[in-house]
Amino acid sequence: MTDRALAVVRAGALTTVQDRGRPGHAHLGVPRSGALDAPAAALVNRLVGNHPGAAVLETTLTGCALRPRCEVTVAVGGAPCPVTVDGRPVAWGAPVRVPAGALLDVGTATSGVRAYVAVGGGVAVERVLGSRSTDLLSGLGPPPLSDGAVLPLGCRVPSPARVDVAPQPAPPAELVLRVTLGPRDDWFTRRAVRDFTTRAYRVSSAGNRIGLRTEGPALERALTGELASEGMVLGAVQVPPDGRPVVFLADHPTTGGYPVIGVVRAADLPAAAQAAPGTPLRFVAVRHR
Template sequence: MTDRALSVVRAGALTTVQDLGRLGHAHLGVPRSGALDGPAAALVNRLVGNAPEAAVLETTLSGCTVRPRSAVTVAVGGAPCQVAVDGRPVAWGAPVHVPAGALLDVGAAISGVRSYVGVSGGVAVDPVLGSRSTDLLSGLGPPPLTDGAVLPLGPPARPHARVDVAPQPAPPAELVLRVTLGPRDDWFTPQSVRAFTAHPYRVSPASNRIGLRTEGPALERALPRELPSEGVVLGAVQVPPDGRPVVFLADHPTTGGYPVIAVVRAADLPAAAQAVPGTAVRFVAVGRR
């Protein structure tokens, strides 16, 4: 192990390594995985001078604490939080120098759910099927961080960005998800299809990297029979037997046997990654398949 490494002092509730994900393996049953808030992960990489495909840390609600073995540049984005180096407050959303052996503390999310930690050189764990991402569904990639773990870092690619702070979107007070209806909206009663886009839902505490679960009106099926398993995509809105829609996120299964009433526009999914439990959700139909 070289001195280009991070020692994990406090892993937090759920901190994982994420990059752009494992694209192109769905036919093998492998989810895409990758950072749930892609724009936030891309921004922290730009701020520290990394290539877009470099791996970052994705924290969940409670942040994490790490100690670099050599001097690094870091940037924290995504969910706003307090950031400190050896107990001294430093900037969120900007490149920060962290000396060798110093303690970088990424605090709990003030709003939103997931913060992203970019480190110069990127997290250089061994890739699996072309990606360093942790996949909670299949178990591919590195396991979620634990206290005492050591993560190798790559060599710095280029100088960090020269900015004081980079603007980032605030976590949503209301999550508006534009959807294309189908392919299985005909499996639901006309009243349920109208209710799906007319009535508000809320983000369930049971949400995770696999799917954003909702609480609200149950959608009634028009067809009672079982649906043979078929391929599902990122953003698919599947409706399980309890009738509450589930929006598939990065670690979603590649096939499913419950009907998909709609598919969320890809541009709206990063906001879903930052929607805390209880956030109002509105599905807005913008077309149909």
């Protein structure tokens, strides 16, 4: 058995393998998937000397604990959290050497939702349709981590470049999502469209990698009929029968039958990935460009 591997001691609430995802397969019903906070995943890869698209671990709220079978360089970023090696505090947001057999513990997020753990060489699980990402909707890719699982690592990489500062944006105290209205905003009353872009919402605890759910004013439909299933894109804001908007994230379905009132700018989605339940949320209408 290879010694280039990680043993999972504590899987946490939800820890998955993620890379840049598998774009280009929506016509087959396959979502893109990939890291929800892509800039954070790319940064931790850079810190350990990996290619930006190397597979990392994405944790959710409670972190995870890992025991490498060989000496590795790791970096933890995304949601701020305590990081220890054999109980000793080590740097968050910087490359750290972890000896073979030592316990790397990525603790509970102090703010934000998702931390990213990069390991020199990358997580080398089998690719499916060109990606190592776990897709919770389709079931493609490796399953979410479980206690006792063993993850293979890629080949050792050269020592990472020394960095003094690796700035990362703080998780949002208020989430502001710029949205282009349409294609089905005409399925809602004028008042509902106005409420959508002017009233306050909060991030719901019911969200996941498929979609960010909201709490706030229900949006009234002007048309009550059934809508034929249509293609769905990343950032689409779908409104189910309860009237509360849902922002589609990386594991979203490729088709849907509820009307889409607008589409969130892709640049705003990493912040959405780090918005903890209860975070105030505003949708701001912008022109398409």
